[in-house]
Amino acid sequence: TKGCSSLEPDGSDHTVTLIPGDGIGPEISTAVMKIFEAAKAPIRWEERNVTAIKGPGGRWMIPPDAKESMDRSKIGLKGPLKTPIAAGHPSMNLLLRKTFDLYANVRPCVSIEGYKTPYTDVNLVTIRENTEGEYSGIEHVIVDGVVQSIKLITENASRRIAEYAFEYARNNQRSSVTAVHKANIMRMSDGLFLRKCREVAENYKDVKFTEMYLDTVCLNMVQDPTQFDVLVMPNLYGDILSDLCAGLIGGLGVTPSGNIGANGVAIFESVHGTAPDIAGLDLANPTALLLSAVMMLRHMGLHDYGNKIQTACFDTIRDKKVLTKDLGGNSKCSEFTADICRRVQDLD
Amino acid sequence: MAAHSAVLSVSKIINPFWGGRLGNTVKVFGTTLTSHRNKTQRAPPPAKYGGRHTVTLIPGDGIGPELLNHVREVFRFSCVPVDFEVVHVNSALETEEDINNAITAIRRNGVALKGNIETKHTMPPSVKSRNNLLRTSLDLYANVMHCQSLPGVQTRHQNIDIMIIRENTEGEYSSLEHENVPGVVESLKIITRNNSLRIAEYAFRLAREKGRRRVTAVHKANIMKLGDGLFLQCCREVASGYPDITFDSMIVDNTTMQLVSKPQQFDVMVMPNLYGNVVSNVCAGLVGGPGLVPGANYGRDYAVFETATRNTGKSIADKNIANPTAMLLAGCMMLDHLKLHDHASSIRNAIFTTMNENRLHTADIGGQGTTSEVVQSVMRIIQSKGQLTAEF
Numbered sequence: 001t002k003g004c005s006s007l008e009p010d011g012s013d014h015t016v017t018l019i020p021g022d023g024i025g026p027e028i029s030t031a032v033m034k035i036f037e038a039a040k041a042p043i044r045w046e047e048r049n050v051t052a053i054k055g056p057g058g059r060w061m062i063p064p065d066a067k068e069s070m071d072r073s074k075i076g077l078k079g080p081l082k083t084p085i086a087a088g089h090p091s092m093n094l095l096l097r098k099t100f101d102l103y104a105n106v107r108p109c110v111s112i113e114g115y116k117t118p119y120t121d122v123n124l125v126t127i128r129e130n131t132e133g134e135y136s137g138i139e140h141v142i143v144d145g146v147v148q149s150i151k152l153i154t155e156n157a158s159r160r161i162a163e164y165a166f167e168y169a170r171n172n173q174r175s176s177v178t179a180v181h182k183a184n185i186m187r188m189s190d191g192l193f194l195r196k197c198r199e200v201a202e203n204y205k206d207v208k209f210t211e212m213y214l215d216t217v218c219l220n221m222v223q224d225p226t227q228f229d230v231l232v233m234p235n236l237y238g239d240i241l242s243d244l245c246a247g248l249i250g251g252l253g254v255t256p257s258g259n260i261g262a263n264g265v266a267i268f269e270s271v272h273g274t275a276p277d278i279a280g281l282d283l284a285n286p287t288a289l290l291l292s293a294v295m296m297l298r299h300m301g302l303h304d305y306g307n308k309i310q311t312a313c314f315d316t317i318r319d320k321k322v323l324t325k326d327l328g329g330n331s332k333c334s335e336f337t338a339d340i341c342r343r344v345q346d347l348d
Numbered sequence: 349m350a351a352h353s354a355v356l357s358v359s360k361i362i363n364p365f366w367g368g369r370l371g372n373t374v375k376v377f378g379t380t381l382t383s384h385r386n387k388t389q390r391a392p393p394p395a396k397y398g399g400r401h402t403v404t405l406i407p408g409d410g411i412g413p414e415l416l417n418h419v420r421e422v423f424r425f426s427c428v429p430v431d432f433e434v435v436h437v438n439s440a441l442e443t444e445e446d447i448n449n450a451i452t453a454i455r456r457n458g459v460a461l462k463g464n465i466e467t468k469h470t471m472p473p474s475v476k477s478r479n480n481l482l483r484t485s486l487d488l489y490a491n492v493m494h495c496q497s498l499p500g501v502q503t504r505h506q507n508i509d510i511m512i513i514r515e516n517t518e519g520e521y522s523s524l525e526h527e528n529v530p531g532v533v534e535s536l537k538i539i540t541r542n543n544s545l546r547i548a549e550y551a552f553r554l555a556r557e558k559g560r561r562r563v564t565a566v567h568k569a570n571i572m573k574l575g576d577g578l579f580l581q582c583c584r585e586v587a588s589g590y591p592d593i594t595f596d597s598m599i600v601d602n603t604t605m606q607l608v609s610k611p612q613q614f615d616v617m618v619m620p621n622l623y624g625n626v627v628s629n630v631c632a633g634l635v636g637g638p639g640l641v642p643g644a645n646y647g648r649d650y651a652v653f654e655t656a657t658r659n660t661g662k663s664i665a666d667k668n669i670a671n672p673t674a675m676l677l678a679g680c681m682m683l684d685h686l687k688l689h690d691h692a693s694s695i696r697n698a699i700f701t702t703m704n705e706n707r708l709h710t711a712d713i714g715g716q717g718t719t720s721e722v723v724q725s726v727m728r729i730i731q732s733k734g735q736l737t738a739e740f
Contacts, residue, residue, distance in 0.1 A: 117609070118504035118505060118608075118609075119504070119608070134520075134537070134571075134572070135571050137571070139572065139573065139574040139575055140574070141574060144541075145540055145541030145542065145578075146538065146539075146540045146541070147538070147539045147540070147574045147575045147578050148536050148537070148538055148575075149536070149537040149539070149572050149574065149575040150534050150535070150536060150537075151520070151534070151535040151536075151537060152532065152533070152534055152535075153532075153533045153535070154531055154532045154533070155530075155531035155532070156531065182520075182622075182625075183469045184467035184469055184477050185467075185477055185480060185520070185521050185523070186520065186523075186525065186535050187469060187473035187476075187523075187525065188473045188525040188526070188527060188533045188535065189525055189533045189534070189535040191469060191473065192531075192533050194469075214625065214626065215625050215626065215628075215629040215657065215658075216629075216659070218604075218626050218629040218630045218633065219629040219630070219632060219633045219637070219638055219657060220633070221630075221633070222607075222608055222630055222633035222634050223633045223637055236568075236622075239568075239600075239601050240600055240601050240604055240623075240626055241604075242601075243601035243602065243604055243605045244601075244604040244605065244607075244608060244630070246605060247604060247605035247606070247607070247608040247609050248608055251605065251609065252605075
């Protein structure tokens with residue numbers, strides 16, 4: 001199933017699983033909930049905690065009530081999670097990815113008018129394959145001093161991500177999809193990825209398909225990012241390019257992100273850290289989580305609410321009167337949130 | 349000390365079974381290694397035949413041939429004592445005869461100047477990238493690129509001065525791929541202790557030579573714990589032998605984000621092959637594009653010079669609009685390597701005067717000049733400085 005998937009037929013509120021996260025997570029989640037309330041968005045939040053627990057058989061898993069809530073609502077909004085060091089279990093993000101088979105990571109990067117960066121008019125989307133590639137985690141020591149890491153590319157995963165990319169382009173009125181690769185060096189693996197993209201492109205003749213080497217994309221991206229539209233690529237290149245594009249518009253504090261899984265599951269998240277040094281001090285910037293929530297509304301087909309909240313947010317930033325510290329001001333998170341709530345109500 | 353640990357690891361690999369038997373051989377081998385490591389300047393190949401050097405020239409595809417013709421034109425005009433031995437490599441052929449001839453020529457002459465050879469990926473996977481083959485056969489383990497903001501070129505960021513040292517032979521470019529099950533392809537990324545130590549050593553030595561303060565290692569060791577973890581560990585070991593230089597590390601995705609917002613924070617960067625590809629292209633884009641930055645590939649015995657971003661530029665070939673700066677500056681790097689410093693400086697100054705004072709720019713940096721106009725200007729400036737030149 002593509003597109004939105006949790007429309008309640010009787011018109012009641014849509015349920016969304018909310019994972020506040022750690023550090024500044026709870027306060028920015030509260031900010032987002034307040035803004036949604038001011039916008040009267042038909043969303044019912046179900047808060048859950050995803051700290052890993054050891055399940056039967058000794059395998060780490062997310063708590064069953066969190067999984068049950070996600071399976072039912074199909075849509076999730078997640079704040080930043082603490083990376084465990086020596087906790088004995090893998091990263092929470094990895095666990096979530098495996099549990100819900102989140103195969104596509106989507107990051108729309110749009111220049112925020114009012115938050116000046118050297119790059120203006122950026123309007124592109126990076127779609128990254130999120131399950132295999134260089135991050136399979138398969139490494140061996142062959143002999144002492146020689147290490148081998150395996151990059152895995154499969155036909156199925158490549159086809160799936162290519163199909164998602166073209167569907168996204170079609171559903172969001174984007175005109176072209178560019179596959180990013182290094183098939184001149186990694187002939188078989190990136191060659192397979194490229195072949196699958198080409199095959200899927202045949203079924204989407206209304207969307208223009210181009211291919212470009214990773215190095216050429218990087219070179220052109222920092223000189224003229226306006227030439228790019230939708231980019232689809234394997235895991236590692238996606239990791240690097242999506243962060244590069246986030247840097248173009250102002251960093252992780254203002255970049256939304258969404259993870260699409262099989263069975264219609266979608267989890268939208270802010271990709272910045274937990275910022276433990278400012279946690280609980282009402283100084284955090286909720287923009288990233290808010291824009292991810294807007295992405296979520298659009299995914300669910302609630303474009304009006306999404307546009308309203310996004311306009312209010314951008315107007316507040318453009319006005320420059322109540323900006324948080326990382327955006328260049330010295331207001332509190334609650335003041336920033338209140339301003340957006342006021343604008344949302346005025347827009348009604 | 350880094351050299352000692354290198355000797356130890358070599359001995360561990362060479363004599364796992366023979367214990368002390370090969371000890372003497374290893375000691376001799378080890379000292380040769382150490383003495384090579386301590387040499388700051390490689391001796392250039394001797395000038396034969398009346399003080400003239402012979403350099404292999406590989407035209408390549410796309411804009412390569414025309415730009416290298418311009419380099420030859422400028423060299424001939426400035427009476428540079430270099431003769432070029434031209435070796436053509438046909439990228440459309442499946443046999444490796446052409447590239448092997450080129451490699452033999454470089455072994456003979458010791459130095460080469462090349463354009464990029466296209467890799468057609470419609471060919472079967474057994475036909476490997478010719479450029480890669482050249483680099484690995486000659487063991488050109490260090491790719492060095494110096495990105496500097498030029499006053500005459502308008503860019504979004506100013507005051508950039510970054511040296512990028514990229515491991516050039518292994519990592520993701522090992523070309524080891526197989527398809528065990530139909531539809532599932534595995535590609536191997538190899539990181540070895542030897543090569544990581546070698547490149548780290550090169551980076552720190554170069555940093556010290558050029559008086560740079562900080563070396564940053566770029567990696568993804570949080571995900572590739574063994575592979576990039578080994579690379580990072582080797583860098584740390586080498587760093588301990590250079591207490592005057594600060595060493596830090598940064599994850600590659602954060603690095604690209606920092607590069608597009610605050611590139612002035614970086615000094616010298618060292619990294620494995622693929623991240624080097626990404627970072628060097630980002631930096632080249634930041635200072636003005638692929639037409640401006642030269643690159644060098646150094647091995648123990650050979651050196652090959654080319655443009656830093658290795659573009660074929662097929663779409664602008666033979667149109668007289670390509671920017672000759674990168675290739676000309678690569679030629680100057682080559683002259684410095686051959687210890688022909690006066691010629692190198694005079695050509696380099698002429699290029700910078702054309703770019704920064706005369707502001708004669710080609711289309712890629714926002715101007716309307718043609719390639720030949722830029723080259724003529726360079727030659728005119730060299731002549732005006734009063735040096736010996738051939739007829740115009």
